[in-house]
Amino acid sequence: MHTNVKQFIKFCLFILIQTQVLDKIMIRWWTEPSGFPIFVPFLYPLFILLLPLSTPVWLLLFVGFTTGLSVDLFNNTAGMHAFACVLMAYLRTNVLNALLPKNLSEYGQQVPGVKVMGWMPFLTYSAFLLLILHLTFFTLEIWSFSNIGYLLLKVLASTITSMLLVVGYLLLFTNSSSIRNK
Amino acid sequence: MRNFILFIHRFFNLLLFIALEIVCILLIARTNTLQGIDILSSSNAIVGMVLQKRENVLYYFSLKQMNDSLLKENARLQLQLSENNYSFDELKDSTITQSIPPKDSTDKIRYAQYIYRTARVINNSIEATNNYITLNRGYNHGIQKNMAVISGTGVVGRVMYVSANYSSVLSILNVKQKVSAQLASGTIGSVMWEEGNPDVLIMEDIPQQVTVKIGDSVFTTSYSFFPPHVLIGKVFKKKIIKKNNLQYLYIRSATNFRNLQYAYVVENIKAAEKKTLEDSTTTQKTK
Numbered sequence: 522m523h524t525n526v527k528q529f530i531k532f533c534l535f536i537l538i539q540t541q542v543l544d545k546i547m548i549r550w551w552t553e554p555s556g557f558p559i560f561v562p563f564l565y566p567l568f569i570l571l572l573p574l575s576t577p578v579w580l581l582l583f584v585g586f587t588t589g590l591s592v593d594l595f596n597n598t599a600g601m602h603a604f605a606c607v608l609m610a611y612l613r614t615n616v617l618n619a620l621l622p623k624n625l626s627e628y629g630q631q632v633p634g635v636k637v638m639g640w641m642p643f644l645t646y647s648a649f650l651l652l653i654l655h656l657t658f659f660t661l662e663i664w665s666f667s668n669i670g671y672l673l674l675k676v677l678a679s680t681i682t683s684m685l686l687v688v689g690y691l692l693l694f695t696n697s698s699s700i701r702n703k
Numbered sequence: 704m705r706n707f708i709l710f711i712h713r714f715f716n717l718l719l720f721i722a723l724e725i726v727c728i729l730l731i732a733r734t735n736t737l738q739g740i741d742i743l744s745s746s747n748a749i750v751g752m753v754l755q756k757r758e759n760v761l762y763y764f765s766l767k768q769m770n771d772s773l774l775k776e777n778a779r780l781q782l783q784l785s786e787n788n789y790s791f792d793e794l795k796d797s798t799i800t801q802s803i804p805p806k807d808s809t810d811k812i813r814y815a816q817y818i819y820r821t822a823r824v825i826n827n828s829i830e831a832t833n834n835y836i837t838l839n840r841g842y843n844h845g846i847q848k849n850m851a852v853i854s855g856t857g858v859v860g861r862v863m864y865v866s867a868n869y870s871s872v873l874s875i876l877n878v879k880q881k882v883s884a885q886l887a888s889g890t891i892g893s894v895m896w897e898e899g900n901p902d903v904l905i906m907e908d909i910p911q912q913v914t915v916k917i918g919d920s921v922f923t924t925s926y927s928f929f930p931p932h933v934l935i936g937k938v939f940k941k942k943i944i945k946k947n948n949l950q951y952l953y954i955r956s957a958t959n960f961r962n963l964q965y966a967y968v969v970e971n972i973k974a975a976e977k978k979t980l981e982d983s984t985t986t987q988k989t990k
Contacts, residue, residue, distance in 0.1 A: 540753075547830045558830075558898075559830040559899065559900075560830050561828075579715065579716055579719050582716070582719050582720055583723075585723075586727075589727075594744075595750055595826070596745070596828065596835070597734075597744050597745050597833075597835035598734075599730045599731065599733070599734040599744070600726075600727040600731035600734065601727075601731055603723075603727045604724060604727035604731065607723045607724055607727065611716075611720045661731065662832045663832050664832070671899065
């Protein structure tokens with residue numbers, strides 16, 4: 522199947538899983554104290570993280586914008602997810618350049634993953650970008666620093682939960698995808 | 704000109720990034736006002752359809768719960784009806800009876816008249832700072848902006864965006880607007896939500912001399928867009944602020960937002976008249 526079609530199907534799946542399944546799962550680490558934030562886990566940024574390594578920046582930006590806006594539509598948060606996603610997509614190339622030994626264009630259609638990058642660099646890459654995304658999104662959503670502890674707690678808890686999902690995704694799909702690429 | 708094109712070519716990515724972020728900021732700014740845009744909300748046709756599909760699947764799993772809640776609501780309404788009948792009998796027993804001629808129109812002045820429309824909740828959130836609920840009714844079914852939404856047990860929110868078949872409702876779990884509220888004793892204040900806990904609302908700025916007991920009910924008033932005397936919740940904690948002699952009441956919400964399945968959209972027929980009058984007085988004041 523053509524790569525673009527494949528990516529489009531993947532995009533639809535990520536958006537549907539995020540908006541139809543994960544948005545229904547409200548997580549709270551502790552019920553007491555009662556001020557502890559409730560949040561939903563985000564998996565959709567993984568789509569941007571897993572785009573091919575040689576994707577040009579302008580395409581990344583547009584894909585990020587579309588992904589964010591699609592999630593926004595379902596959550597009535599017009600623009601907030603999109604803002605965070607565009608920022609993440611813009612920073613992606615810089616982070617990858619810093620972590621990878623070769624020039625990005627030399628990798629071709631390979632996707633960032635454990636096979637190409639190794640566990641530690643990939644986890645650093647995804648953790649850093651996810652942290653940026655969550656920080657931007659929750660700052661925009663809460664829109665005040667009057668309760669900064671709550672904001673930071675929500676960002677931290679949400680990022681760690683999303684990272685667990687990313688690791689879960691990697692463990693599930695790493696082997697099969699690398700075989701398919703060969 | 705050549706330099707300009709070179710400049711654009713060199714910084715194209717950065718410029719595109721800035722442009723997209725500006726678009727996002729504009730979208731956020733427009734939605735953050737109470738009159739947002741309709742097309743980018745969950746009430747639009749495509750998103751509404753997807754949510755409806757999901758709800759159609761999930762509907763069957765919650766039928767039992769829904770039955771129970773409807774039974775409870777029926778029992779509550781029956782109780783209310785029987786209370787009314789009882790007090791009517793008492794009046795009959797009293798010595799003075801004064802009959803009002805039915806033709807006399809002064810015996811019932813209707814300053815508010817309500818139409819209740821049922822709707823199913825097809826999407827719901829409780830974890831965001833401003834939580835929205837999507838209903839499967841739109842302007843084809845007579846829903847308009849700013850109508851009140853209540854559940855079988857208490858208040859839910861206010862209709863924000865309406866499309867042909869769907870509407871999104873800003874639930875009272877938001878930090879944008881407060882709801883006018885009343886204690887059983889008649890003291891009036893406003894209820895707001897502090898994010899983090901979807902069961903707890905806060906009624907603020909009640910003078911300390913007003914005695915409030917734990918377990919007291921809090922109702923809506925006729926000042927707001929809600930119909931009066933709809934239960935908001937019950938007080939479970941008081942906090943006195945020494946600084947200005949006011950107290951905060953923590954209220955356990957009467958509506959369970961975690962498993963909201965159906966709601967009533969309430970239309971006040973006289974609301975437009977009231978609104979026009981109030982608006983005309985405020986414009987006179989400013990002039």
